[in-house]
Every structure is written in C-alpha cells, then in structure tokens.
Amino acid sequence: MSISEELSAMEGLFHREVMKGVYIICTTQNVPTDDPFSLAPGMPTGNCYLVTGEEKAILFDLAIPDTRVKRYAELLAGKPAMLVLSHGHSDHIFCLDMWEEVWLHKEDVPIIVQGSSWQAPLPEERCPTFNFLEDGDVIDLGGRRLEVIHIPGHTPGSIMLLDSKTRTLLSGDSVTRRLLYGVSGFVPFDVFCRSLESLKKKEFDTIYSAHDRCSLPKSHIDLMLWQIRDCFLSNYKIYDNPVFGTLADTSYGDMYTKHYFDMAVPDFLTT
Numbered sequence: 001m002s003i004s005e006e007l008s009a010m011e012g013l014f015h016r017e018v019m020k021g022v023y024i025i026c027t028t029q030n031v032p033t034d035d036p037f038s039l040a041p042g043m044p045t046g047n048c049y050l051v052t053g054e055e056k057a058i059l060f061d062l063a064i065p066d067t068r069v070k071r072y073a074e075l076l077a078g079k080p081a082m083l084v085l086s087h088g089h090s091d092h093i094f095c096l097d098m099w100e101e102v103w104l105h106k107e108d109v110p111i112i113v114q115g116s117s118w119q120a121p122l123p124e125e126r127c128p129t130f131n132f133l134e135d136g137d138v139i140d141l142g143g144r145r146l147e148v149i150h151i152p153g154h155t156p157g158s159i160m161l162l163d164s165k166t167r168t169l170l171s172g173d174s175v176t177r178r179l180l181y182g183v184s185g186f187v188p189f190d191v192f193c194r195s196l197e198s199l200k201k202k203e204f205d206t207i208y209s210a211h212d213r214c215s216l217p218k219s220h221i222d223l224m225l226w227q228i229r230d231c232f233l234s235n236y237k238i239y240d241n242p243v244f245g246t247l248a249d250t251s252y253g254d255m256y257t258k259h260y261f262d263m264a265v266p267d268f269l270t271t
C-alpha cells in the first residue's frame with residue numbers, strides 16, 4: 001500500500017497543508033467534511049499541527065482522541081515525529097501514553113500528572129519521558145527552525161511555536177478566538193497582556209490555533225488586548241459551565257467571522 005493509500009484508509013482522519021511543510025491534522029468527528037475550513041470559522045474543533053523539516057518533524061499537540069494520530073503524522077512526515085505540547089490540558093494530550101517522549105514547558109507537567117478538579121491525572125506508568133522547552137529555545141528541523149515562545153496565561157506553562165520560514169505562529173490555546181483563562185492557576189491579566197505586546201514585535205503574519213477552523217491575522221492580538229484591557233471587566237456575563245463551574249464571559253463580534261473573540265474566566269477573578 002502506498003503512503004497516500006494508507007493515509008486515506010484511516011477513515012475519519014484527514015490533513016491539509018496550510019503552509020509549505022505545515023499540516024493541520026483533523027478529524028471528521030469535529031468537522032463533518034474532510035475540509036477543516038468548510039464551516040470556517042464557526043464552532044470550535046481540535047487541530048494537531050505537523051511541521052516538517054529536512055531532518056526532523058514535529059507534531060504540535062494531541063488534540064484528537066484517536067490512537068492513529070501518531071502513525072498518521074509519521075506517515076505524512078515520512079519520518080518519526082517529535083511530540084511537542086502547547087500545554088497540559090486534557091484536550092491536548094489524547095493518547096499521550098502512545099509516545100515514549102514528549103517536549104513541553106515544565107510548569108505544565110503538574111496539570112498532567114496531578115490533574116485538577118476537572119482533569120483526571122495521568123498515572124505515572126502511562127506518562128512518557130518529559131523533556132522541557134523554555135522561552136527562546138530553537139528547534140532545528142533541518143532547513144526550518146522553530147522558536148519556542150512561553151506565554152503564561154491560559155496555563156502557566158503554555159508555549160507557542162514560531163516558524164519564521166512561513167511567518168506562521170502556532171498558538172495553541174493562547175492566541176485564539178476563544179480564550180479560556182485562569183482555570184489552571186491564575187496569571188495576572190497585565191502579565192499576559194505584556195506577553196501579547198512583545199509577541200506583536202515578532203515576525204509573522206498568520207496564526208493557527210488549536211481550536212479554530214480558520215487562520216487568524218496578526219491583528220487578532222490587538223483585538224484580544226482591547227477586549228482584555230478595556231472591555232472585559234465592565235462587560236461580562238456570568239454563567240454556569242458544567243466542567244469549569246461559574247464563569248464570567250464576554251464575547252465580541254460574529255462567531256461566523258474571523259473577527260470574533262470570546263473570553264471566559266472563573267467568576268472569582270473578576271471581584
């Protein structure tokens with residue numbers, strides 16, 4: 001069986017090359033067709049990203065609950081992939097026990113191994129070897145270098161990957177149309193906003209997040225900053241979320257366009 005035949009035989013999984021050598025891997029469980037952008041931007045989904053170089057490949061996040069993702073990514077890359085996690089939340093570590101090693105920021109390891117009121121801990125015997133990445137680290141894939149950017153906020157150890165070759169930022173859950181904030185420890189809003197300000201100085205044009213069906217322009221960071229600094233505290237609604245408890249939420253714009261931002265934080269953070 002050829003590689004493309006084997007890939008298409010994995011029913012329900014599909015991919016699209018969004019930038020040269022940067023692939024989104026997605027599932028029809030989240031999207032009813034094999035086009036991840038068909039309902040763009042619309043409702044949230046779960047995206048894994050595969051970034052390939054001449055020597056190495058990286059899979060960024062395990063955002064699909066499917067044991068075949070590792071095989072799919074490595075077939076697509078034509079080589080073994082190094083697993084990097086944007087953070088430790090349960091919807092980014094599906095089937096983590098299939099991997100021998102993983103790279104992430106050390107501050108998110110407790111989220112995985114200790115769990116929380118809403119996330120079951122991963123037993124030690126099912127944890128891969130943890131390797132740590134820090135802000136400013138560069139991962140050389142051969143002909144492509146990815147910069148690690150640490151952005152505490154969504155979680156204390158959230159990281160993003162910047163591909164200068166395609167001027168693309170893989171943002172995890174940190175720069176996104178739907179920001180859940182402060183459910184795994186609280187980073188002061190001004191610290192997060194300062195990180196967003198310095199992010200604007202980096203060289204990129206396009207953002208791909210873990211849960212959006214669309215790319216986002218760099219100007220999305222300004223929309224986030226404006227909402228967090230100027231709007232959120234005077235304009236939120238309280239609602240009960242079955243997983244995270246009582247949340248304060250604000251949203252701006254039409255969710256069926258790219259120009260949309262929704263932010264939710266535990267309500268005690270607004271007092």
Ligand SMILES: [Zn+2]
Binds near residue numbers: 154
């Ligand atoms: Zn998350």
